[in-house]
Amino acid sequence: DAKTTQPPSMDCAEGRAANLPCNHSTISGNEYVYWYRQIHSQGPQYIIHGLKNNETNEMASLIITEDRKSSTLILPHATLRDTAVYYCIVVNSWGKFQFGAGTQVVVTP
Amino acid sequence: DAGVIQSPRHEVTEMGQEVTLRCKPISGHNSLFWYRQTMMRGLELLIYFNNNVPIDDSGMPEDRFSAKMPNASFSTLKIQPSEPRDSAVYFCASSSGQQETQYFGPGTRLLVL
Numbered sequence: 001d002a003k004t005t006q007p008p009s010m011d012c013a014e015g016r017a018a019n020l021p022c023n024h025s026t027i028s029g030n031e032y033v034y035w036y037r038q039i040h041s042q043g044p045q046y047i048i049h050g051l052k053n054n055e056t057n058e059m060a061s062l063i064i065t066e067d068r069k070s071s072t073l074i075l076p077h078a079t080l081r082d083t084a085v086y087y088c089i090v091v092n093s094w095g096k097f098q099f100g101a102g103t104q105v106v107v108t109p
Numbered sequence: 110d111a112g113v114i115q116s117p118r119h120e121v122t123e124m125g126q127e128v129t130l131r132c133k134p135i136s137g138h139n140s141l142f143w144y145r146q147t148m149m150r151g152l153e154l155l156i157y158f159n160n161n162v163p164i165d166d167s168g169m170p171e172d173r174f175s176a177k178m179p180n181a182s183f184s185t186l187k188i189q190p191s192e193p194r195d196s197a198v199y200f201c202a203s204s205s206g207q208q209e210t211q212y213f214g215p216g217t218r219l220l221v222l
């Protein structure tokens with residue numbers, strides 16, 4: 001199963017874009033990249049996912065490199081409520097989600 | 110639409126007691142997952158059901174843990190006997206199929222004294 005590497009933490013100023021990197025150099029051709037976040041002790045919340053193409057929804061944008069070995073989650077205008085742990089997950093063919101340590105994002109005023 | 114429902118939200122019990130955690134997946138979802146989260150080990154997949162059948166239980170810690178899914182709208186995770194090291198937050202998630210988005214419940218915070 002593909003593993004992911006994320007920075008342990010990052011800070012972001014409120015109102016600015018937050019760019020969260022993720023490395024998944026061993027990803028296979030049929031494996032999706034999913035992003036979730038977890039605010040305090042709540043259940044993980046789905047953000048976005050993609051296979052090859054870049055994706056955008058009301059929460060974020062996902063940029064996947066052409067070789068698919070890395071991706072970036074973009075929160076266009078970070079707010080204080082975006083403070084959370086963000087998980088990048090590579091999902092195998094039967095749908096196994098392996099959560100790593102994630103990136104602790106702190107949005108400051 | 111109600112999301113994934115878990116009960117109880119909090120459970121405090123004594124070592125040796127039986128603990129039963131409950132989960133109601135989102136209606137129409139045919140895949141159900143049980144996870145455990147601790148500070149030391151993070152979020153771990155315990156077991157995965159597809160169409161009420163356990164597909165992968167390799168994450169279940171030991172024989173003290175068991176999970177059932179008697180029908181499409183209900184699943185239980187049982188710990189018998191419970192031990193202090195079982196203290197954790199247990200999450201249930203459901204999805205509409207393999208590689209589909211998983212939606213998580215609010216979790217059950219378990220404390221075993």
